[in-house]
Amino acid sequence: MVAELITVGTEILMGNIVNTNAAYLSEMCARLGLTLYYETTVGDNEKRMYDTIRTALDRSDIVILSGGLGPTQDDITKDTAAKVMGIPLVEDSHTRKRIQHYFETLKGKDVKITENNWRQALVPQGAIVLDNENGTAPGLIMEKDDRTVILLPGPPSELKPMFEGQVFPYLEKKQPQVLSSRMVKLCGIGESMAETMIEDMISAQKNPTIAPYAKIGEVHLRVTASAVDDEAAGRLIKPVVKELKKRFGKHIYTTDEKVTLEESLIKLMKKKKLTLTCAESCTGGAISARLVNVPGASDVLKQGLVTYSNKAKRRYLGVKKATLKAVGAVSRETAWEMAKGGCFQTGTDACIAVTGIAGPGGGTDEKPVGLVYIGCCVGGHVKVKEYHFSGNRAKIREQSVVAALTLLRSCILKHKC
């Protein structure tokens, strides 16, 4: 089946935001075995949106739109899509109640329900209403004459859970062949290196296929097989995953789609009964924030110390004044003392410590922007690694976070307990 994406938003056309929804939805369609020939972005203009949806319906079975479902006058996606399909809008009492409830739970904030909000309770007659757990605009599925139009809210935090929870299972049922896939997630290895290591597998592939996706500091390999049922697809996938495990070894942190690097790390530390302190300078709390993404992280992470100032590094981590004076805050020695001190001052089994120059200022010839030291102490043993990252401040910090999690994982795997 052929699907087509239309992302709606003047802010995309103005270049205010990067269209990550299109990338996300494309990946999901690929997973579902839907063929995608076109992606279009259009603004909040009725005539142009109408034409775009009309054209898409002429050449594709399924049209997925995202954005423009909000309560404001600008938001015309629902009205326009319903008009193209020739379906009238009617009030959905279930959605009206849900919106009412949504605003009631917001009572701590200074937010009032305005007349605009009730426009979101209007839905195309007979449409499948997709509840939005993270906002007010419901998603909608319209079906008519062998064509399906799916409307999704624009904010990724609303779109993604709605797609995974409700749209994915719906589309899966439409597909004659089952497409099943397994994600092999790697850390501590670059994209080109990973691809080179499986070049032969990729060029010989038919079914299953292997598709590499580069993430910051990680590489994900999706192994996808098409078969009559899940079991048959699973039998095709198994030997490929086995071969990948053989080639990448400990670089693989999970083969479970939903598991993140931080989740696998928390699970590993729980299993080994290890507690953790994060000691962060240039990452500014981003490592502990990432670990706290994992529900139940509190069994492992006892505290995070964002020792941004030298004074804080001394006070909370016991970094020596002499060390800071002799070699500076961004140094192998300081990272070492931060990691060691993070364990000893707090009594946790492990500490991951980061100090570096994220830029744009603060760099010198000797210590350029992008220079980052990561120290890791597990069971009293400290390891420090030096990194040279490139990119802007945000990119350098993101890379530092993933490198820290990767180093911590590798130290824990080596640690005997």
Place this chain on the structure above:
Amino acid sequence: MVAELITVGTEILMGNIVNTNAAYLSEMCARLGLTLYYETTVGDNEKRMYDTIRTALDRSDIVILSGGLGPTQDDITKDTAAKVMGIPLVEDSHTRKRIQHYFETLKGKDVKITENNWRQALVPQGAIVLDNENGTAPGLIMEKDDRTVILLPGPPSELKPMFEGQVFPYLEKKQPQVLSSRMVKLCGIGESMAETMIEDMISAQKNPTIAPYAKIGEVHLRVTASAVDDEAAGRLIKPVVKELKKRFGKHIYTTDEKVTLEESLIKLMKKKKLTLTCAESCTGGAISARLVNVPGASDVLKQGLVTYSNKAKRRYLGVKKATLKAVGAVSRETAWEMAKGGCFQTGTDACIAVTGIAGPGGGTDEKPVGLVYIGCCVGGHVKVKEYHFSGNRAKIREQSVVAALTLLRSCILKHKC
């Protein structure tokens, strides 16, 4: 003038990469005052690419394509675009020499010129050839019958310098009008409420226009004017921004496009010479990580204490054991003691403290998931606010971060010093 973007690449349709070229080119077009109504992504298929270019030329003055200019059989953008324009390809001796030279400088790197590479020396007759300083594929500009087609290489490292150095000046000369805009950023107010407050302005708008963008916990209003030059556009924008300032008052934290909430906050605190401690539980370091986004945040943020465990709350913030026992970690009282203790134990002027239930587990009838207390201490005076957020764990935490920054900003604005 109306421009249109076509990005070419199967890897975009598969979701393997995020289409950052489209975002970059959109922003450049906005800066040039070119109106963009459509962006399309299409794969390397001749029929579909032909149709896409044909459609674009029927409705836009300038069509910009990126990708598919490489040396392989897959790369058909140049041939297809020339075909649509009805222009034959001829060899360009200058480009042939450039390719030869490019490969000569690579020698030692084990790269050979293949017959395919010479295909890149073929250009549409009469086209403007744009030298590629960072690769072999030249960019091309074709002009015919009041229509312009611009072909750019796909890799951002080749596309960006080529656009800025050669395409931007070329397009700038074509524009009679310039488009200039100003961004008014609000916090502490919802999107619908904000829009209701300026409904009359939006419905009466012509030039300038006002476009609202909802962000998590923020609303951004873009005011855009079209005029003969930047100065004239500025004169049109000024009274509109003045009126918005009158209506939204202190909800406006900046009118500078590039300034973020955290940046305006750091600037405000620097001006008032206030130092800060972040004391975070459920946000897990995300508030301090966000503040550290700002270069030079170290003048304000002295430390972040991620007191995830009760023990850490007592040790680092001096929260009383009796309080934790009587009313629990997620309570108005604990938030109060965290904020106060955060200042007094560290000696900073201000402390922002967050404690809440981010879920998915841990909620009760009395204290449901989404209940968050934020305490803010500035100059010894403590304020605590109760919030009820909805959404998943990530969304609750993101909303908590913005609410904390907003509360801190409001307390500082009220603080006399």
